[in-house]
Every structure is written in C-alpha cells, then in structure tokens.
Amino acid sequence: MTHADHIVVGVDGSDSSEAALRWAIAQARLTSGTITALMTWELPALYDWPMPTAEEVSQTSQNQLAKVIANATGGDDSVPVAPRVAHGHPAKALLRLAADSDASLLVVGSRGLGTFRRVLLGSVAQYCVQHATCPVVVVRR
DSSP: OOTOOEEEOOOOOOOOHHHHHHHHHHHHHHHOOOEEEEEOOOSSSSOOOOOOOHHHHHHHHHHHHHHHHHHTTTOSSSOOOOEEEEEEEEHHHHHHHHHHTTTEEEEESSSOOOOOOSSSSSSHHHHHHHHSOOEEEEOOO
C-alpha cells in the first residue's frame, strides 16, 4: 500500500465488525491512511406494528455507527474515520463504496449479525472476497 491509503470497513454492530474497524485503524495509522466506516440498513421483512420509517431506521443506524466508531477509536482522532450509512445489501454497498472511492483496501469481520451463519466465513465477507476489485482483509475476532 502507498502513503495516504483509503480503507473501507464494513460495520454492522457485531463484535467482529468492531474488531475489523480496530484493525483498519491500526493499518491506517501505519500508512497515514483514512477510513470510511460503512453501515447499511434495510427495512425488516418481519416487523411489529407500527413499522419504523426509513428515516427512523437510518437514524438508528447512524447512532449505532457513531457508537462503534467511538468504541473502536477510544477517543483517539489521529486516524480520520468518516461514518457512512446506506440503504441496501451490505456486501453490494461495500463493494460499490470501495470502487467509487478507489479504496486501496476493504476490511470486514468474519462473522456478522445475520441469523444464517456460514461454516467458515460470513456471507458478506465471502461475497466481498469473491467480488471486490481491491484487496480484502477478513478479521477474525
């Protein structure tokens, strides 16, 4: 990697994704890089009444992402971490952001919050490894 690398990190609120963000922060510190932490959201397929609005789900995601970033940085702002919240499928949104921002690296956790678990690798991580146009690091917790 070169000086001033840009790293995209997938965050979903899981311990695994927070570990991925911590790893990315350490890497960015070594390369004077920057980070964009992406959390995605989708309206739930099953819901209680009343169903939350898209704005409410987006705001909840923004709040959750801010907490994860605060935990991962521990108040150290020496590495810029830009929060980004987007609607859509996590893997596709991560790949789109990585390509659009010309990311030098995509970092994801090995397991997310999904109820269906892959045997060795989470489905988002697996999709990113198979389809990304930049190197991908999968951080095991």
